[in-house]
Amino acid sequence: MRGTRVSSTTIILALLAMAVIALADLSLKQSAGKISPSLGTLIYAATSIVIPLAWAAWTKRTSGLNASVEGVCWSVAVGLLFSVFTGLMFVIFSRGVELSVGSPAIRMGGIVLAAILGIVVFREGITFRYLAGFALTAVGVFLVVTR
Numbered sequence: 001m002r003g004t005r006v007s008s009t010t011i012i013l014a015l016l017a018m019a020v021i022a023l024a025d026l027s028l029k030q031s032a033g034k035i036s037p038s039l040g041t042l043i044y045a046a047t048s049i050v051i052p053l054a055w056a057a058w059t060k061r062t063s064g065l066n067a068s069v070e071g072v073c074w075s076v077a078v079g080l081l082f083s084v085f086t087g088l089m090f091v092i093f094s095r096g097v098e099l100s101v102g103s104p105a106i107r108m109g110g111i112v113l114a115a116i117l118g119i120v121v122f123r124e125g126i127t128f129r130y131l132a133g134f135a136l137t138a139v140g141v142f143l144v145v146t147r
Helices: 008-031 037-047 050-062 069-094 099-121 128-145
Strands: none
Touching (some): 008 069, 037 069
16 A cells, blocks of 8 residues: 555545444444343344345445455355354354454454454555554554553
């Protein structure tokens, strides 16, 4: 991403995504232990179709939809993986893991693994600054988990 400019709109969208995922984690923690993980995951899956369905309908009316077989396959993988992730989070939180520990540790760990995948699979570049940030993130995960 060296030399790449990020628009203010993209930054606002990223901040919004952070707020949404934080509220989703809060909601997940609140429901864990009050509903079986499998039923909680099913309700997540059933309700998660509402916004994308409306968005896809709006997009179809305004600019049209496009899709490739590869795009559909990867999108199915995303859905399956997020369902597994949600089920795991229900189980983890229902076992008493605190939101302030579990969510940051799991998400930061996922960020580290995603970064490794970006480097290995997509051959994304590495700089000293990137490695320093990566190391700080790893230390942050350790500090959060061992508080």
